Amino acid sequence: MRHSTRIAVGPVQFRIGSDWRAPIAALEKLYAAYPGEDARPADATVRLFAARPWRRWLRPSVHIGGDFVVPDALPLPLSMGLLAAEMGMNLQVALGWRRHMLLHASAVAKDGCAVILSGESGSGKSTLAALLGEGDWRLMGDEFTLIDPATGDALAFPRAVSLKNEAIGEIAARVDAGRLGPLLAGTPKGDIRHLIPRADAVAAMHEPVRPALLLFPRFGGETAIEPMGEGEAFVRLTEASTNYIALGEPGFAALTRLVRETPAFGISYPDSAAGMALVEQLFAEARR
Amino acid sequence: MVDRVYRAAPPDALRIEPLGELTAVFDRRSMQTHLVISPLPEILAMMGNEAVSASSLAGRLAADFDLDGEGDVAVLVADRLAELAALGLVGEV
Amino acid sequence: MSAMRLLVDLLAGRRGAATLAPREWDGVMSVARAEAMLATLAHRLDGADLPPSVTTLFADQRAAAAVARTQSLWEAEMARRALASERIEFVLLKGAAYAAAGLSCAEGRQIGDLDILVLGHDIGRAENELLEAGWEWVKPDPYDDAYYREHMHELPPLIHKARDRMIDVHHTILPRTHRVTPDPLVLMAEAVQTSSGFRVLSPPAMVCHCAAHVLADGDLQGGLRNLWDFHLLVTEFTGRDTGFQAQLFKQAALHGLVDVVKRALRLSHRLYDTPLMLDQRTVPSDDLFIRRLLARDDWGRPTQFALHQAFYIRSHWLRMPPLMLSRHLWTKWRKR
Structure with a gap:
């Protein structure tokens, strides 16, 4: 994807990709002080994407995807991209985590x-x-x-x-x-x-x-x-x-x-x- | 009423943990957790590993727990056994 | 190299896990998840030299798959209990069958709905018994209901109200409207008993059904996983009996599935190195199938939209006469 970052929260290493820079920049600011284990493969992948290419620009709306997807989840406006990212991360953990x-x-x-x-x-x-x-x-x-x-x-x-x-x-x-x-x-x-x-x-x-x-x-x-x-x-x-x-x-x-x-x-x-x-x-x- | 005959799950299939007023039963064959209340744990314990009919089980329960009105006990036990069968904890023979 | 190629190479054993760069694991894991094959990969690479976090994640996946497998066999057992009083014979299909028969492709394999095959004349009684045992209809839509009953090879799906699990009751293994129709009587008669007490299709019939499931029964969605089943089944049965592939073609001829089985063998040979006992010519259109099967990027997203659409239309084309197809697509479209 165009923009991406990696974040480790507790035992979970996330890889987050996005069609826009803004949500990634906001995440990087929030999680700047977290340990970035760059070489560690990701446990969970989140994708923030536009449903159609032109929707990156025209009334941009952020769909939440990743390893696990909730069908029918409503997209959020780009101004709420950070919320979309957080929801995406929670979703992957809620549906995918099996160790604990x-x-x-x-x-x-x-x-x-x-x-x-x-x-x-x-x-x-x-x-x-x-x-x-x-x-x-x-x-x-x-x-x-x-x-x-x-x-x-x-x-x-x-x-x-x-x-x-x-x-x-x-x-x-x-x-x-x-x-x-x-x-x-x-x-x-x-x-x-x-x-x-x-x-x-x-x-x-x-x-x-x-x-x-x-x-x-x-x-x-x-x-x-x-x-x-x-x-x-x-x-x-x-x-x-x-x-x-x-x-x-x-x-x-x-x-x-x-x-x-x-x-x-x-x-x-x-x-x-x-x-x-x-x-x-x-x-x-x-x-x- | 048909006097159905049931057999309980084999003993190693179940993990039974009393939790205060409830009993948690984990079934290793289904990976399901069942939360049950008296007299279901007692019925399971009494069935052991043999095939038993609802009426004979009712008789034993009535004797052990000194219950009155045997006819009602038979209906009650038959109902509880049907519940246990729906959960898969006992199977009709 | 694309993550899909890497996944296929790891599964086939053409590439050692230790040779992957840390970043390559990201893509492999995402596409494996998207293809519902992460636990399968975890089994395939059990004991391999892996980064520590991959080792632990794979252990989680194997444990979770073992739980899921037990659950799906329990669904089969509950169906057996429900159908026992009426002495309705049934055969397990797909994932539950592989697990019940202890076949290698069941390791780590995700099992969704329970699929069973009953004879056409038992279908009404089977339906009644299941409804009595706590299953209920999923589709309240009368068009869908009629569609399933008249044209598909199954009852409309039922879901168990307490356990929330689906059962698909089939009376043949391909839709009735399909241009080839396998004979369910033969399938039932030749079914074999497993040590777990369930009946499953005979090895050649099981592989024919698997091939049909890969190629004739859909738009190649989940095709990589289904083809992996096919690969392991063929490899395992060929290992037991070198004459297996000849039996397979005999069985395929019986059900009108020769071309389908041949194609599945060629594709699985190309992707997973399935041993071929009989000479196979290459067919140019196989390339399209391979491209469709591997159409995912390193983030797990489907790529090649036009190819997906082509296969989607193809899947309906195979299933329905043209007039019915246009009626079906029209009805579906109006409901959007």
Whole structure:
């Protein structure tokens, strides 16, 4: 393809090709500080392309393709090329990765122990992880958390955090402007702005961490903590995993172990400060 | 009602892990995970490796668990066996 | 050298994996994925001298393929249970058959739908039993439904409501409207029992069906993979019995598939070095087929648009009388 770049996030080496320069330039800016293992063959390929040659210029719209494709996925305008690239990268991991159990969850770590936050979009899991990652936690990822079936450890996938709507202002108030990507206004998912994880989070991205706490956050309503049984946590995590079935028995064993060894809670919280306090409190209790 | 005869999956085919109120059953032949609740794990355990009819199984369950109203137990067991057969965990002989 | 050429050379063993530059792996992996052959390549290169990240990725692929293979054999088992009470005989076709028979082409092979063959007069009962066992119709469209039933060689596809897996029930191995029609009675009668308890086509019939699947049954989509099946089947059966290729031609004559089998042999010999026991003349149009089979760039994208279209029209031309073809394309076009 005309333009391309390579990015390593956690264990995945991406090759991203594009018919336009802009999305590649934007990616290279966001991922400038990530280790570029240039000689390593790619695990996953993403393609950003124009459906017809003239659409590179005329009302350019970016189709997302690659090793795995979602039929009927709508293209995005070129101004949202960066979002298309991120969606393409997520798609390849969600559909193609087989080495680890993939949980649609954010995660943060402290002292070698991980808190895994699993929830639908809108649950605030990304925002909570991003905010904690600006404090004394290491951000592991805002979208995917990987579980190693052999050891039961959690592995990081610290792509650039995708901040949405209100979360943009909340984070922008706390971080250096140089760590924020361009504002993508009015995307199908609302306003989006990417946050580059802190250098320590990127430097530590290959270090495995013991899961210490499983949280299922729900944004809104009174502060509440509900202990969750092993069975329910198991069911919810199979639903949050894109490759649980494909892993076969190792996936079953890893998930069984995860819910047995890790205390799980559903939490509700009215605002980010309350949510962060809940995470700190439950983490302290889990480690006692 | 037809008294159907079933045989459970061979013991090495299943990996059974109790998870609190649920039991997770992994079937190595199908790579499927089934989450079941009582009395399905008990029925599977009781069937062992032999072919059993729904009525004889109901009789054994009633004796072991001291259940009342044997007729209802037979219907209940027949229904549960049909569910297990749909999951492939038991097969009709 | 193009990534497609590299992939084919690696599969055929003409090129050692250690000779690839790191960047060449990118393309090989992308085109292998696009052709649904990454796990196949992973099996073919098991133990080869590979970059570390390729070694681990290939191990992932082999493990995932083993899971998928078990799942597809389970679908066959569930179909067996569903059809057992009515004692409906069936034969496994394609991927599930290769896996059930333990053939080398099943290693790493992606298996999609379950394909089974039942005799024409059993088709109604088979349909009923499957519907009762939890399968349901996929196509609610009456035109498609009628099209399948009247002109194709299968029931409209069924999907299992709990397991979300498709089954294609065939009553012959090529569409009825196809200009050649293999005799299903002969196929069923000569089917063989595998050690796993399933019935599969006899080796010559299996290879004939595979060739038909490559060439007569479609527009060469997935052709590289199907031809790889064909190559391994022919190689394996020829290794067991040097007279196999003669039997193959006898069988092909029975079903009107001689030209198809000859073409498949020539193509697979050119791409994968399949051993040919009988003399084969070269045919100029083979070049077009090879070009179509290798039409992908290093990013996995299809190239040669016009050639694709030509083969697409050809696939319908083979399947339908001209009047019906125009009616079909017209109906399809109006639905867009």
